[in-house]
Amino acid sequence: MNKVSMTVNGKAVSGEVEGRTLLSSFLRDDINLTGTHVGCDTSQCGACVVHVDGEAVKSCTMLAAEADGAEVKTIEGMANADGSLSVIQQAFQDHHGLQCGFCTPGMVMSAAALLKENPQPSEQEVRTYLEGNICRCTGYHNIVKAIMAASGQDVSVIAAE
Amino acid sequence: MYNFEFEKPGSVADAVAALGAEDAQALGGGQTLIPTLKQRLNQPSKLVSLSGIADMKGVSASGGMITIGGATTHATVAAEASAYPALAATAAHIGDPAVRNRGTIGGSLANNDPAACYPAALLGSGGSVKTDNRDIDADEYFQGMFSTALEEGEIITGVTFNIPEKANYQKFVQPASRFALVGVFVAKHADGVRVAITGASEDGVFRWSEAETALSSNFSAAALDGISVSADGMITDLHGTGAYRAHLLGILTKRAVAAAA
Ligand code: FES
Ligand code: FES
Numbered sequence: 001m002n003k004v005s006m007t008v009n010g011k012a013v014s015g016e017v018e019g020r021t022l023l024s025s026f027l028r029d030d031i032n033l034t035g036t037h038v039g040c041d042t043s044q045c046g047a048c049v050v051h052v053d054g055e056a057v058k059s060c061t062m063l064a065a066e067a068d069g070a071e072v073k074t075i076e077g078m079a080n081a082d083g084s085l086s087v088i089q090q091a092f093q094d095h096h097g098l099q100c101g102f103c104t105p106g107m108v109m110s111a112a113a114l115l116k117e118n119p120q121p122s123e124q125e126v127r128t129y130l131e132g133n134i135c136r137c138t139g140y141h142n143i144v145k146a147i148m149a150a151s152g153q154d155v156s157v158i159a160a161e
Numbered sequence: 162m163y164n165f166e167f168e169k170p171g172s173v174a175d176a177v178a179a180l181g182a183e184d185a186q187a188l189g190g191g192q193t194l195i196p197t198l199k200q201r202l203n204q205p206s207k208l209v210s211l212s213g214i215a216d217m218k219g220v221s222a223s224g225g226m227i228t229i230g231g232a233t234t235h236a237t238v239a240a241e242a243s244a245y246p247a248l249a250a251t252a253a254h255i256g257d258p259a260v261r262n263r264g265t266i267g268g269s270l271a272n273n274d275p276a277a278c279y280p281a282a283l284l285g286s287g288g289s290v291k292t293d294n295r296d297i298d299a300d301e302y303f304q305g306m307f308s309t310a311l312e313e314g315e316i317i318t319g320v321t322f323n324i325p326e327k328a329n330y331q332k333f334v335q336p337a338s339r340f341a342l343v344g345v346f347v348a349k350h351a352d353g354v355r356v357a358i359t360g361a362s363e364d365g366v367f368r369w370s371e372a373e374t375a376l377s378s379n380f381s382a383a384a385l386d387g388i389s390v391s392a393d394g395m396i397t398d399l400h401g402t403g404a405y406r407a408h409l410l411g412i413l414t415k416r417a418v419a420a421a422a
Contacts, residue, residue: 058259110258131258131339
């Protein structure tokens with residue numbers, strides 16, 4: 001067993017994990033943050049994306065022991081301090097960027113990572129950045145729209161609904 | 162996944178020592194190894210993470226060469242290899258953004274997947290793989306699908322690429338895996354052209370010598386007219402036949418020559 005300590009959404013957490021324990025399992029099963037979803041467990045779908053030391057990673061493809069000492073941020077840490085939705089989350093709601101919501105935690109975390117490195121992405125840049133996030137419901141248009149809107153851009157001209 | 166011990170040493174020497182344990186294996190970014198372990202295709206007793214070794218990270222360029230630490234992520238290469246733009250562009254199209262934040266150049270080259278991008282970049286550029294105890298020339302390093310000159314327990318500490326006058330990588334993406342269905346790296350050096358092909362051959366990455374000869378005397382897409390590769394020995398799978406891949410690599414080589422900068 002390995003002892004791990006990390007900061008998750010600003011709070012110090014620690015635990016004991018096996019070598020093989022995935023970061024996604026640690027978050028969901030050990031510290032009960034089930035907002036991070038596991039859609040495929042094969043690194044394809046991106047539902048499990050969280051930030052580790054500020055970078056988007058697929059938590060189903062990182063060992064929990066590798067995150068020892070890291071700052072982790074999950075979808076549970078995205079809302080504003082007063083509990084209201086963050087700009088990106090609100091934009092997903094306003095633009096119907098989700099239907100079943102399964103992919104949404106990963107979409108929001110990927111969107112946040114994108115907007116940090118590229119605050120005003122073009123539509124094409126958003127679509128390209130989301131290549132590792134799969135959504136089986138929306139057809140992506142409204143997700144792209146929500147992310148463009150969250151970046152403060154006019155989305156009235158963006159494709160099909 | 163079967164269980165294993167986990168160790169994260171802070172130096173190359175400690176990593177080499179940890180890898181001395183029976184059935185221990187090095188862990189780069191895990192973007193291939195972890196999925197492999199999930200399928201129980203492999204059962205190491207211990208994984209030795211290389212991600213805590215500061216000496217194995219970073220990008221530096223001098224004297225017509227660029228050296229990347231073995232534990233450097235694709236995202237870092239994409240952002241920092243400005244001395245070799247074709248290499249930065251290659252790194253920027255591996256996998257997806259989250260994969261690029263974890264996956265490392267050393268991990269990719271140690272695995273030598275027959276459809277990976279870095280093997281084509283290294284073999285096309287020419288250069289060497291630096292390990293904990295020697296330098297291996299790029300032309301000696303790749304020994305067939307998933308097979309390399311590395312010994313058991315040997316660690317890639319760095320990778321050096323010769324920076325050519327012009328280069329370009331063309332990747333025809335297999336959209337489900339985001340690997341190359343076929344990828345072609347063309348590099349025009351002062352002393353000749355190198356063309357490396359990934360994703361196509363059952364022997365893994367290879368140099369297309371006929372194209373190299375033609376391009377060395379005339380660096381233009383037209384120089385490739387009438388030259389082709391036989392479909393024998395090309396990979397056939399549900400994504401494409403060997404004949405399709407053989408055709409595609411010719412097209413991509415022309416595109417790479419036209420786009421080389
Ligand atoms: S659950 Fe991690 S990528 Fe799908
Ligand atoms: S909203 Fe259902 S998978 Fe994306």
